[in-house]
Structure formats: structure tokens, C-alpha cells
Amino acid sequence: MKVSSEEEVQGLYEESANAYSEMMDREIDLPVYADVLGRLARGISELQGPLVDTSCGSGHMLSRYRERYDSERPLVGIDLSPRMVAIARARLSSRTEVLLGDMRNLEDIKASSAAAVLSYFALHHVTPEDALEAFREWRRVLRPGGQLVLATWEGEGTIDYGAESDVVAQRYTKDEVVRWVHDAGFSVSRCVIEPVEGLPMDAIYLEGRKRVQ
Numbered sequence: 001m002k003v004s005s006e007e008e009v010q011g012l013y014e015e016s017a018n019a020y021s022e023m024m025d026r027e028i029d030l031p032v033y034a035d036v037l038g039r040l041a042r043g044i045s046e047l048q049g050p051l052v053d054t055s056c057g058s059g060h061m062l063s064r065y066r067e068r069y070d071s072e073r074p075l076v077g078i079d080l081s082p083r084m085v086a087i088a089r090a091r092l093s094s095r096t097e098v099l100l101g102d103m104r105n106l107e108d109i110k111a112s113s114a115a116a117v118l119s120y121f122a123l124h125h126v127t128p129e130d131a132l133e134a135f136r137e138w139r140r141v142l143r144p145g146g147q148l149v150l151a152t153w154e155g156e157g158t159i160d161y162g163a164e165s166d167v168v169a170q171r172y173t174k175d176e177v178v179r180w181v182h183d184a185g186f187s188v189s190r191c192v193i194e195p196v197e198g199l200p201m202d203a204i205y206l207e208g209r210k211r212v213q
């Protein structure tokens with residue numbers, strides 16, 4: 001299964017970062033974000049450690065989490081695009097690290113240290129093999145019982161970016177995603193497929209916890 005290289009993916013987000021951030025200024029008020037961030041805050045209220053967003057983009061989810069749900073928890077954002085990192089750093093000032101990096105290798109984060117890992121709409125940029133590698137890496141950094149919160153594009157085949165880009169990205173089925181999450185050592189507590197307004201694809205929203213084996 002083919003996806004574009006990191007350089008090509010980075011190029012897409014370097015070009016679109018400002019427009020993406022402006023879009024998220026509006027989208028972050030959608031109920032879907034309040035639902036997921038509220039559940040996340042409740043789910044990790046007894047766990048110490050940072051919330052790590054492994055593809056934080058413009059930083060809107062971390063910022064909203066801090067403003068509305070938990071002003072104390074340390075936050076870490078990671079993203080492949082330097083422009084996205086700059087935008088997220090400007091949005092998230094104190095007690096937040098925003099790092100340029102790859103979600104498949106969280107080398108700056110200690111094992112069993114994080115309360116939660118967030119991955120929203122970036123898994124489509126990696127192959128199935130790399131998706132499994134990423135889930136294993138996220139499990140490594142999570143505390144026992146730590147929470148995984150994921151959204152990705154549902155279905156089969158590639159994503160059509162139209163005239164915007166030649167980047168090749170993949171949709172994955174709910175069964176595939178659940179299998180990878182399970183094989184990487186998580187239990188799944190919630191997994192739903194929901195439409196996304198204005199887009200021809202549905203999204204998978206998954207929540208799980210690091211299994212203690």
C-alpha cells in the first residue's frame with residue numbers, strides 16, 4: 001500500500017498550514033471536539049503525566065484542552081511540519097513543548113510517562129506497517145492505563161486531494177484500525193464511524209487504554 005514520502009507530506013502542510021489553522025479556528029467549536037476532550041479529561045483525571053498530541057498541527061486541540069478542561073496538565077505537541085510547529089508554539093505558550101518530529105518515533109518522551117496520546121487525522125499518511133509501529137511507540141510512552149484517542153479517515157483506497165495536492169494518503173477500515181490498536185497492546189473502549197460535514201468520507205473515532213499485560 002502506497003503513501004507519499006515524509007518530504008511530500010511535509011510539503012503539503014507547509015503550504016496549507018495558515019489556511020488549516022484558520023479553518024481550525026472555526027472547527028474547534030464543533031461539538032465533536034467538546035465531546036472527545038471532555039471524555040479525555042475525565043478519563044485521565046487520576047493519571048499523572050503529559051497529554052501528547054503526536055500530530056498536533058496548529059495546536060487547536062491541545063489549546064482547547066488546556067482552556068476548557070485541564071489547565072494544569074503538561075502538554076506536548078509533535079508535528080512533521082515546521083510551519084505547523086511554529087503556529088502551534090505561538091498558540092500554546094507556557095508549559096507546552098511543541099517539537100518537530102515524527103509520530104512513529106517519540107524519542108524525546110520517556111517510556112511509561114504520558115497520561116494520554118492523541119492522534120487526530122494523520123494516520124492516513126502512513127502505511128499499515130508504520131501505523132502498527134506508531135501504535136507500539138504510543139504504547140511505549142503511555143503509563144499503564146494511559147489513554148489513546150484517535151481519529152482517522154474510514155474506508156478503503158486512497159484519499160483524493162483534488163487540485164490541492166498530489167499527495168497519496170490511505171483510508172483504513174474500522175476493522176483494520178481496531179486490529180492494529182489491539183495488536184499493539186491496547187484495549188478499545190469506544191470506536192464509532194461518523195460522517196464529517198462537507199466531506200465525502202466518514203471518520204473513525206477510537207478511544208482505548210494501554211493494556212497491562
Ligand SMILES: C[S@@+](CC[C@H](N)C(=O)[O-])C[C@H]1O[C@@H](n2cnc3c(N)ncnc32)[C@H](O)[C@@H]1O
Nearest residue numbers: 013055056057079080081102103120121122125
Ligand atoms: C490533517 S492535519 C491534522 C492536525 C491536527 N491533528 C488536527 O486534527 O487539527 C495532519 C497533521 O499531521 C501532521 N503529520 C503528518 N504526518 C506526520 C508524521 N509522520 N508525524 C507527525 N506529524 C505528521 C501534518 O504535518 C499535519 O499537521
